[in-house]
Amino acid sequence: MKYNKDTSEKILDSAIDIFQEKGFNGTRMQAIADKAKINKSLLHYYFKSKDKLFQIIIEKAVKLFIPRVLKVINVEGDIFQMIRDFVSAYIDMLRKNPHIPSFIINEINNNPERLLKLIKSSGFNVDFVKVKIQEDIDKGIIRDISPEHLLLNTLSLCIFPLVAKPMVVGIILNGEEDKFEKLLDERKKVVANFIIDSIKI
Amino acid sequence: MKYNKDTSEKILDSAIDIFQEKGFNGTRMQAIADKAKINKSLLHYYFKSKDKLFQIIIEKAVKLFIPRVLKVINVEGDIFQMIRDFVSAYIDMLRKNPHIPSFIINEINNNPERLLKLIKSSGFNVDFVKVKIQEDIDKGIIRDISPEHLLLNTLSLCIFPLVAKPMVVGIILNGEEDKFEKLLDERKKVVANFIIDSIKI
């Protein structure tokens, strides 16, 4: 027998929650152990050190996320429908993992190389989207706009509100927290329309 | 004599840099002292504790930032010009303080109340912008869109690329870091046009 799958799963589940919520420096090994209801020594038995555990958590988060993102991009059909589908699916995905965006933002600012290496090694690439955009510009389906900017705009509109949730609630929604979920729901349509209205001819 | 202005300035200057870069938990008092080239005890002599120092840093950052933001919003004239001016000035402002956006994002996710209280107590409020947007919708100058969403879209498009810089470089610019500054420059026009194209009638 080599390693108890159950225990290491419990550790990973707890660790991902706490790292995502508190960041690397804010996370206590004891807190992970408590949440997993195991002895703290087991963390080291299974994962050697805090750094190693964190590394594995990041890797899992990225590898879980990237295929999902790619899956909701469908460049085969109508670009307007592609935008609607992507925005809707992406916002839904982010809502289900509300801590992931700020976790990644945080991590990427602390250690850009590590995360970038990971992303690249996972074969993630958006060139096919850029190509699709450029094709539709050439065909006269959408107005002339840099594919890079259009892509970045789309991601910004989807991701930022979740990353900045407390600020959105505090400043834009005047503290009415309960309106946030409604706002996100609306955004699935609003954002798609906002983009489409901007690029259609 | 009551307190050496020079020393406390040096401390604040160093502290703001390090807190912004590393966050509260990632910051070491010793690191602040080293950067300021003073003895660590002086931090406590002048600011009592890490928490107090942090509080003051946030307060300074917020009080410096908010008036600048408000200053570049001019609701008196043409809404399209208002958008152009705001986007351009805001992106420039963020570029000059590249750590501020991710610092705020992090901070507000770790301890929402603290930062929000400060922002609110400073009298920051965006209702006047919402009113202006609604007026121009009613006048038929721009299409019907929720003021909250338009505001949030604008902020998302300006702030997100800076918060996620390493990801933008890695994924959208295929690792060509030197293109990032050019991208930001372009964005001053691209984002304004993107918004205007979307809301004009």
Added chain:
DNA sequence: GTTAAGTTTGACTATTTGGTTAACTTTACA
């Protein structure tokens, strides 16, 4: 049942780090 390998535990250690203290130096000014 015995054994050996894998797993779990609590007590312990080393280090990091925010904070204190007391001695020293400089400055203001009577």
Added chain:
DNA sequence: TGTAAAGTTAACCAAATAGTCAAACTTAAC
């Protein structure tokens, strides 16, 4: 110029926390 207050320093302290270890326990194989 004497002295008291302000400013500065190094040495130290206590708490927090990552990491270690040996003993105890569990499981599976024979």
